Amino acid sequence: MKSILAILLTSFFSLAAAHAELKVASLSTITTDIAKNVGGDKIDLFPLVKAGVDPHEFQPTPSDVKKIADASLVLFTGKHIEGYLTKLEETVGGKVQFIDTGATINALTMAAEEPGHGHSHGTEEDPHWWHSIKNVKKATAVVRDAFIKADAANKTVYEKNAADYLAKLDELQAWATEKVAELPRAKRKLVTSHDAFQYLAKDYGFTVHPVQGISTADEPSSKKVSALIVLIKKQGVKAVFAENIENPKVLTEITKETGAKLGGELYADGLGDEEATTYPDMVRYNLTTIVGGLK
Amino acid sequence: MEGRPWVRIALLLIGFSLLGVPVWSMTREKRLRPALSNVVIAAPAQQLRVIITFAEPPLSFSLKYLDEVLCEGAAPDREFSYNWEIAVPPEGVDLLLKAGWPPSAPKTAARVEIFRDDTRLVDQTFWTQNSLVESVTVPGTNPE
Numbered sequence: 414m415k416s417i418l419a420i421l422l423t424s425f426f427s428l429a430a431a432h433a434e435l436k437v438a439s440l441s442t443i444t445t446d447i448a449k450n451v452g453g454d455k456i457d458l459f460p461l462v463k464a465g466v467d468p469h470e471f472q473p474t475p476s477d478v479k480k481i482a483d484a485s486l487v488l489f490t491g492k493h494i495e496g497y498l499t500k501l502e503e504t505v506g507g508k509v510q511f512i513d514t515g516a517t518i519n520a521l522t523m524a525a526e527e528p529g530h531g532h533s534h535g536t537e538e539d540p541h542w543w544h545s546i547k548n549v550k551k552a553t554a555v556v557r558d559a560f561i562k563a564d565a566a567n568k569t570v571y572e573k574n575a576a577d578y579l580a581k582l583d584e585l586q587a588w589a590t591e592k593v594a595e596l597p598r599a600k601r602k603l604v605t606s607h608d609a610f611q612y613l614a615k616d617y618g619f620t621v622h623p624v625q626g627i628s629t630a631d632e633p634s635s636k637k638v639s640a641l642i643v644l645i646k647k648q649g650v651k652a653v654f655a656e657n658i659e660n661p662k663v664l665t666e667i668t669k670e671t672g673a674k675l676g677g678e679l680y681a682d683g684l685g686d687e688e689a690t691t692y693p694d695m696v697r698y699n700l701t702t703i704v705g706g707l708k
Numbered sequence: 709m710e711g712r713p714w715v716r717i718a719l720l721l722i723g724f725s726l727l728g729v730p731v732w733s734m735t736r737e738k739r740l741r742p743a744l745s746n747v748v749i750a751a752p753a754q755q756l757r758v759i760i761t762f763a764e765p766p767l768s769f770s771l772k773y774l775d776e777v778l779c780e781g782a783a784p785d786r787e788f789s790y791n792w793e794i795a796v797p798p799e800g801v802d803l804l805l806k807a808g809w810p811p812s813a814p815k816t817a818a819r820v821e822i823f824r825d826d827t828r829l830v831d832q833t834f835w836t837q838n839s840l841v842e843s844v845t846v847p848g849t850n851p852e
Contacts, residue, residue: 588841590843594772594802597799598802599798601799618800
């Protein structure tokens with residue numbers, strides 16, 4: 414009788430352990446997509462920054478803070494895009510582990526915008542590292558290792574899921590290389606709303622000419638807009654690109670002045686609701702739009 | 709006036725000359741100076757030699773520039789070379805290399821070298837397992 418009870422108890426506890434999910438909060442749509450792919454049904458995921466929300470402007474609500482406090486891991490992209498992070502860490506205390514998924518990625522730096530717009534000056538790190546597929550592969554490895562450390566019982570599942578996702582990213586990279594090769598290098602001039610595509614530019618030989626700075630809160634000066642108009646006319650740029658979460662007012666003015674067309678909306682700060690609900694979809698949509706617009 | 713025919717001839721000549729200026733202006737061959745912003749200086753064509761060395765010959769293979777397939781199809785030997793005449797603009801040009809090996813093939817490598825005369829413009833090695841899709845940039849200026 415005792416042995417039967419022991420077997421029943423052991424089975425109960427092992428079943429309970431098998432169903433215990435790793436609670437993960439995510440502060441970016443990019444880390445949410447990585448976490449879904451690596452964690453699968455072994456994690457309980459709270460995506461706090463939803464598709465179409467500007468991460469430059471996002472501020473967690475009290476209910477978000479509660480969800481974060483209940484989580485074991487919090488995934489963020491880093492490089493100063495989550496300006497509220499220090500306060501959030503102080504608020505939820507040391508129980509929750511914050512995982513900087515961009516920690517192993519070498520940041521591109523660039524000159525900061527004009528003073529008076531609420532961010533640091535001199536040079537600043539570009540936080541939009543997800544526009545390089547190579548960087549997302551590095552972040553996937555960070556997420557996989559964090560999940561294994563927090564939930565070693567499901568190590569083989571996380572390893573297999575991550576390997577499958579990395580293979581998908583390899584396919585995506587091959588597709589992207591072939592897509593961009595359709596466009597002559599002389600036409601790889603990317604005029605966008607804000608400065609979010611430096612990593613893409615570095616991988617595929619584009620020159621980026623943003624209207625705004627790194628943050629969507631930056632205001633373009635009239636001098637900068639005039640210089641852009643001259644550049645677009647001089648270099649014969651065929652299209653300029655808006656963003657899914659930005660008002661394309663200035664870009665529309667630029668198209669009127671230059672004759673360049675509005676090439677479409679790009680997903681700069683994360684995933685969207687329609688064509689870009691997953692990371693591979695976002696990359697495919699953005700590159701198809703860019704190459705189609707500039708050809 | 710009537711007794712001075714040379715005066716009449718002179719007036720007639722002056723009249724014709726004055727009329728000739730606008731007629732000449734309207735009918736001359738126009739040589740418009742293009743706006744500086746629209747000047748496109750075509751790069752001269754260059755004779756390049758592309759050499760690809762495979763650790764293992766692939767099953768399928770292609771070289772492509774924009775929409776133009778330079779060569780594709782049958783598996784080349786370990787070393788493959790192609791003479792490519794191309795006008796390289798200052799921004800350079802991208803050559804797309806695709807190759808595929810059997811699914812069971814071990815990790816392999818492909819080395820791409822591009823020469824202009826005796827100058828090596830490109831020397832890149834790519835490592836891969838079953839398939840390779842890589843873009844190789846020929847620089848627009850000769851690296852010293």
